[in-house]
Amino acid sequence: MTKSLKIIEVKSEIGAGTRGASLGVDAIKIAALDFGSRFFKKHKSVEVPNENHLLLESTGSPFAKRISGILTMVERVSDEVKNTLGNNEFPIVLAGDHSTAAGTISGIKAAYPKSRLGVIWIDAHSDMHSPYTTPSGNMHGMPLAMVLDEDNTDSKVNKLDQETINYWYQLKNVGNIAPKIAYRDLVLISARDMEKPEEHLIKKHKVKNITTAEFRKRGVERTVIETMMYLDHCDLIYVSFDVDSLDPTASRGTGTPVVQGLTEREAGALMTRLITNQKVCCFEIVEVNPTLDKENQMAEHAFEILIKATNAFRNE
Numbered sequence: 001m002t003k004s005l006k007i008i009e010v011k012s013e014i015g016a017g018t019r020g021a022s023l024g025v026d027a028i029k030i031a032a033l034d035f036g037s038r039f040f041k042k043h044k045s046v047e048v049p050n051e052n053h054l055l056l057e058s059t060g061s062p063f064a065k066r067i068s069g070i071l072t073m074v075e076r077v078s079d080e081v082k083n084t085l086g087n088n089e090f091p092i093v094l095a096g097d098h099s100t101a102a103g104t105i106s107g108i109k110a111a112y113p114k115s116r117l118g119v120i121w122i123d124a125h126s127d128m129h130s131p132y133t134t135p136s137g138n139m140h141g142m143p144l145a146m147v148l149d150e151d152n153t154d155s156k157v158n159k160l161d162q163e164t165i166n167y168w169y170q171l172k173n174v175g176n177i178a179p180k181i182a183y184r185d186l187v188l189i190s191a192r193d194m195e196k197p198e199e200h201l202i203k204k205h206k207v208k209n210i211t212t213a214e215f216r217k218r219g220v221e222r223t224v225i226e227t228m229m230y231l232d233h234c235d236l237i238y239v240s241f242d243v244d245s246l247d248p249t250a251s252r253g254t255g256t257p258v259v260q261g262l263t264e265r266e267a268g269a270l271m272t273r274l275i276t277n278q279k280v281c282c283f284e285i286v287e288v289n290p291t292l293d294k295e296n297q298m299a300e301h302a303f304e305i306l307i308k309a310t311n312a313f314r315n316e
């Protein structure tokens with residue numbers, strides 16, 4: 001494989017409801033040191049400037065907290081991912097909260113506007129809320145709605161002010177392409193904690209969701225083959241891995257842990273198999289929060305998964 005890896009660090013946590021996810025990237029680097037790994041010395045990396053100073057300001061709209069900062073971050077991440085792909089490098093995005101994944105997808109789409117993009121979303125949550133449906137206003141629950149250009153007004157519960165409506169429109173239209181992905185091109189893996197508005201969308205659009213139980217029944221190999229066959233019509237595939245897809249018995253080091261998740265071994269095997277597929281163009285790990293952890297366990301799990309996946313990529 002001709003492409004070299006490039007690490008894009010996004011230490012942003014303004015989309016989360018719990019503090020600490022911005023420290024996740026450094027926690028993963030500390031895990032690498034503890035393992036005696038030179039991973040972060042070997043590969044090129046760049047840090048995207050963050051807007052975490054906004055955590056000390058008013059949240060703005062209760063239904064889209066810090067949305068102006070989220071827009072800034074999504075645009076910055078999009079530019080960095082687009083440039084990385086333009087240089088024929090493979091972006092590995094290590095991010096804080098999951099809202100910036102909308103930037104990653106926007107960047108891939110900006111680099112390849114005519115390509116059909118498949119998304120494999122490995123996460124305890126489906127992240128399909130919009131400001132119209134969110135119960136929390138935390139925008140890490142909205143990245144898929146941003147790229148699907150989804151308001152979900154069928155399930156509307158919140159009334160938005162004009163400024164929020166304008167920002168939301170801009171977020172969905174970053175790069176002047178909306179929607180960036182289609183529901184048919186999305187696969188959820190291990191999603192198990194959804195609210196009614198999200199369940200409505202999943203049912204309405206027949207979104208493929210492979211539950212943890214189904215994943216175990218099929219095994220890694222069959223799950224990957226089935227997922228890739230389902231996305232066979234896509235030109236490119238992006239894999240987003242939220243560490244809350246892992247079962248909290250492994251570690252509590254993430255803001256929204258949910259029981260009945262994957263084991264670290266299952267996740268590692270899944271990533272290793274996915275990343276070797278020629279269509280996969282970008283891989284992301286998000287939501288490590290060392291402030292909620294003991295002995296940096298989650299970052300160690302995330303680093304082990306990262307190493308397994310990137311070794312498989314290089315040996316392909």
